[in-house]
Amino acid sequence: MIEIFSPTELRRARVTGALVGDILQTLKERTVVGTNLLEIDRWTREMIVEAGAVSCYVDYAPSFGRGPFGHYICTAVNDAVLHGMPHDYALADGDLLxxxxxxxxxxxxxxxAISFVVGDAPSPESAALIETTERALRAGIAAAVPGGRIGDISHAIGSVLSAAGYPINTEFGGHGIGSTMHQDPHISNTGRPGRGYRLRPGLLLALEPWVMADTDELVVDADGWTLRSATGCRTAHTEHTIAITDDGPEVLTLPPRG
Incomplete structure (x- = not known):
């Protein structure tokens, strides 16, 4: 399913996006060495409930997971990159979260999604992973113009990731979003320009470049959800929901304060 939203509906989407951005920024500010992943999940639940919002994760049970997910946020540490299930783990100095x-x-x-290093001194490897996914996301957003194609976004993201020397996994990527969290079209993190669905004003997309330092292969934890790099290398993942508008792409998930 692909949904195209009216200007009135886009105003509602801005409210949702601002809430997501604000919660993520608040969590980043609160997270320090010693913070437990379950504590982050609890903070997230409290902020969602206080805002009168609904979690997309608690009852989420797709074919690739062992559902329902049962938590309010994904927390992936170091070699974990996607669908990280919160568990009893206290973050250490230098962890990439x-x-x-x-x-x-x-x-x-x-x-x-945001990736950041807990503590004061990120390693060069971690800093490079995070910076590359952020730069790839900016490139993908810049390519998301009315009349363009999904392949233009994929190509822009993949060009940044490849130039930085990272392997690219195509099993998971960005996606359409709207009345449900995951919709068509799929947005691979690499692709050919000029291909795929044509971008139209009112389309909402979640763009999410992610990389693993030295592999494109994933393994699944015993929890049935958490995806890790097959080699144990570090990973990073950055994501925004955007709206295609007549004036170009609009990022919806920036925190209201900046």
Whole structure:
């Protein structure tokens, strides 16, 4: 299913996106050495409930997971990159943490992810992973113009990731979003320009470049959800929900304060 939203619906989508961005920023500010992943999950639940929003994850049970997920946020540490299930783990100095959050407000969902290093001194490897996914996301957003194609976005993202020397996994990528969290079209993190669905004003997309330092192969934890690099290398994942508008792409999941 691909949904095209009216200007009125886009105003509602901005509310959802701002909430997602604000929660992620608040969680980043609160997270320090010693913070437990279950504590992050609890904070997330409290903020979602306080906002009158609905979690997209608690009851999420797709074919690739061992559902329902049962938590309010994905917390992936170091070699974990996608669908990280919160568990009893206290973050250590230098851990690379990815937080991935999707919520629904007034019938419209938004989805975003941030990666950051806990503590004061990120390693060069971790800093490079994070910076590359952020730069790839900016490139993908810049390519998301009316009349363009999904392949233009994929090509822009993949060009940045490849130039930085990272292998690219194509099993998981970005996606359409709207009244449900995951919709068509799929947005691979590499691709050929000029191919795929034509971008139209009112289309909402979640773009999410992610990389693993030295492999494109994933393995699944015993929890049935958490995806890790097959080699144990570090990973990073950055995501925004955007709207295609007549004036170009609009990022919806920036925090309201900046």
């Amino acid at each position: 990815t937080l991935d959050l999707a919520v629904e407000v007034d019938g419209i969902a938004a989805d975003a």
